[in-house]
Amino acid sequence: MPHSYHTHTAWSDGDTSPRALWEEAVRRGLDELGISDHLALHPAYPDLAWSMTPDELPAYLAELADLQALTAQSGAAPATGGPPGPPLRVGLEVDFIPATHDRLVPLLAAHAFDFLIGSVHFVGDFPIEAPPPVWQTLSEPARNEIWRGYWxxxxxxxxxxxxxxxxxxxxxxxxxxxxxxxxxxxxxxxLDAIAAAGLVLELNTNGWDSPAAEAYPAPALLEAAHHRGIPLLISADAHRPADLTRHFERAGALARAAGYRETVRFAGRRRRAVPL
Ligand SMILES: [Zn+2]
Ligand SMILES: [Zn+2]
Structure with a gap:
C-alpha cells in the first residue's frame, strides 16, 4: 500500500487544507500521509509567497497535531465515512541556505517532527524556479556555474x-x-555526502509533469544513489489532492530498474524500511 510524504497545503503553496489532503489519502487507500509545507529563510527574499513565515510555524504544527490526534483515535473514520484513515506524519520542506542557518537551527530544534526534507531552491540569490526566459538571460558559463553551485x-x-x-x-x-x-x-x-549523512533520497514524480519531463533525479543518478546504499522514498510533491500519488506506478518501476527493492517511512525522525 503506498504512502505519500512530500505534500503541500495552503500553509505554503498548496491549494487545500491538511484535513482535505488527509481525506483524499483515505479515498486513495494510502496507509500513511506526510505533510511537508515550505519553510524558506532567504535574506534576499524575506516575503516568499510560497513559504510560511517562521511566525506561522507553531500554528501550522498545532493544526497538524490536532489532525494527528483526531486521526489516531481508535476506529476514527473520515468525515466521508469508510475505514479508519492513515496515520499523519508531520514534516516540513526546508530550504538549505547557509546565510540563515543560524536562525533555522533553533527554530527547528524547538519543535518535534516526523521528518524534515532539505531542499535547494536557490543558488546564492538565484531562484532555480525562475522561468526559462530568466534562465535565458544568463550566459552559458553563468548557467553552468549555477549547476555547479547547485551540486x-x-x-x-x-x-x-x-x-x-x-x-x-x-x-x-x-x-x-x-x-x-x-x-x-x-x-x-x-552523492557521497548524502550517503555519509544517512540521508534518504526521494524519487520525486513532480518532474514528470514539469518541462524536464523526467523524475527528480534522473535515472543515472538514481542508479548511482543505489550503488552507494542511499535509501529511497517515492514522493509526489503534491500541491493539490489530485496529485497525491501521481506517477507512482512508473516511479516504482524506475526504482526497481535502478536496483531498489525497499522504500522507507518515518516516525519521530526515525526511519524504517518497507518492501517497495
Ligand atoms: Zn521543493
Ligand atoms: Zn515541495
Missing part, C-alpha cells in the same frame, strides 16, 4: 546533518538544459 549546495545540505530526506535532487533541469561542463566530480561529492 555544491546539495553537498552542504547533506553535511549540515539537519535533514532526513533530500528533496527533488537534480532540480535545475526543471527550466534549463543540462550543464555543458563536466560536473561529475561535484555530483559524486554530493
Amino acid at each position: 555544491q549546495a546539495i553537498r552542504g545540505l547533506a553535511e549540515s546533518r539537519m535533514f532526513d530526506i533530500v528533496g527533488h535532487l537534480d532540480y535545475p533541469k526543471k527550466f534549463t538544459p543540462p550543464p555543458t561542463v563536466d560536473l561529475r566530480h561535484e555530483i559524486a561529492a554530493a
Whole structure:
C-alpha cells in the first residue's frame, strides 16, 4: 500500500487544507500521509509567497497535531465515512541556505517532527524556479556555474546533518538544459555526502509533469544513489489532492530498474524500511 510524504497545503503553496489532503489519502487507500509545507529563510527574499513565515510555524504544527490526534483515535473514520484513515506524519520542506542557518537551527530544534526534507531552491540569490526566459538571460558559463553551485549546495545540505530526506535532487533541469561542463566530480561529492549523512533520497514524480519531463533525479543518478546504499522514498510533491500519488506506478518501476527493492517511512525522525 503506498504512502505519500512530500505534500503541500495552503500553509505554503498548496491549494487545500491538511484535513482535505488527509481525506483524499483515505479515498486513495494510502496507509500513511506526510505533510511537508515550505519553510524558506532567504535574506534576499524575506516575503516568499510560497513559504510560511517562521511566525506561522507553531500554528501550522498545532493544526497538524490536532489532525494527528483526531486521526489516531481508535476506529476514527473520515468525515466521508469508510475505514479508519492513515496515520499523519508531520514534516516540513526546508530550504538549505547557509546565510540563515543560524536562525533555522533553533527554530527547528524547538519543535518535534516526523521528518524534515532539505531542499535547494536557490543558488546564492538565484531562484532555480525562475522561468526559462530568466534562465535565458544568463550566459552559458553563468548557467553552468549555477549547476555547479547547485551540486555544491546539495553537498552542504547533506553535511549540515539537519535533514532526513533530500528533496527533488537534480532540480535545475526543471527550466534549463543540462550543464555543458563536466560536473561529475561535484555530483559524486554530493552523492557521497548524502550517503555519509544517512540521508534518504526521494524519487520525486513532480518532474514528470514539469518541462524536464523526467523524475527528480534522473535515472543515472538514481542508479548511482543505489550503488552507494542511499535509501529511497517515492514522493509526489503534491500541491493539490489530485496529485497525491501521481506517477507512482512508473516511479516504482524506475526504482526497481535502478536496483531498489525497499522504500522507507518515518516516525519521530526515525526511519524504517518497507518492501517497495
Ligand atoms: Zn521543493
Ligand atoms: Zn515541495
